[in-house]
Amino acid sequence: MSKPKEIINRKAKFEYHFIQELDAGIMLVGTEVKSLRSGNANISDAYCIFKNGELIIKSLYIGDYDHGNINNHESRRDRKLLLKKTELKKLERRVNEKGMTIVPYKVFFSERGLVKIKIVLGQGKKSYDKRESIKERDLKRDLDRYKKEY
Numbered sequence: 001m002s003k004p005k006e007i008i009n010r011k012a013k014f015e016y017h018f019i020q021e022l023d024a025g026i027m028l029v030g031t032e033v034k035s036l037r038s039g040n041a042n043i044s045d046a047y048c049i050f051k052n053g054e055l056i057i058k059s060l061y062i063g064d065y066d067h068g069n070i071n072n073h074e075s076r077r078d079r080k081l082l083l084k085k086t087e088l089k090k091l092e093r094r095v096n097e098k099g100m101t102i103v104p105y106k107v108f109f110s111e112r113g114l115v116k117i118k119i120v121l122g123q124g125k126k127s128y129d130k131r132e133s134i135k136e137r138d139l140k141r142d143l144d145r146y147k148k149e150y
Contacts, residue, residue: 005039007107009046014133016103016122022091023116025082026057026107031065031073036115038066041107048081048102048119050092055081057104057117081117094121 028036035041040063048057057079064072083091094100106118125133 007036007039007041007043009043009103009105011044012103012105012120012122014125014130016101016120016124017129018120018122019100020121021105022083022087022119022121024055024119026115026117027080027082028062028115029073031071032062033115034067035062035065035073036107037109043104043107046104048104050095053088053092055083055088055091055102055119057081060104081119091121099123
């Protein structure tokens with residue numbers, strides 16, 4: 001059986017400074033897991049909020065399962081993220097006091113076959129920070145080309 005793909009939010013590294021990374025579980029139904037195994041998801045519009053002391057991911061798109069029936073899942077429903085209470089309290093405190101945000105960065109399968117999501121505590125970049133990121137990326141690309149030629 002082929003290994004399922006990771007779904008990555010490529011825009012996140014460009015938009016935010018990553019401060020802390022955490023792996024969280026996610027509450028899914030069966031057809032969502034099957035759809036994720038086939039790589040039918042998009043995380044670029046997703047965001048996380050706190051609701052009643054729980055961390056909820058909103059706007060995560062998981063496409064309909066092809067072989068599902070009438071009981072198929074909703075593609076953009078709210079899903080609960082699973083973290084320890086101490087981690088949740090620390091995250092909520094940091095988000096409320098310092099103007100940081102929680103960005104879903106990557107959806108992947110663990111060694112045990114469970115769906116996990118890597119969330120990042122991030123701080124938004126300013127426009128000059130983004131220009132700096134573009135310069136670094138271009139410089140790295142040029143260096144790689146130069147190494148490849150010689």
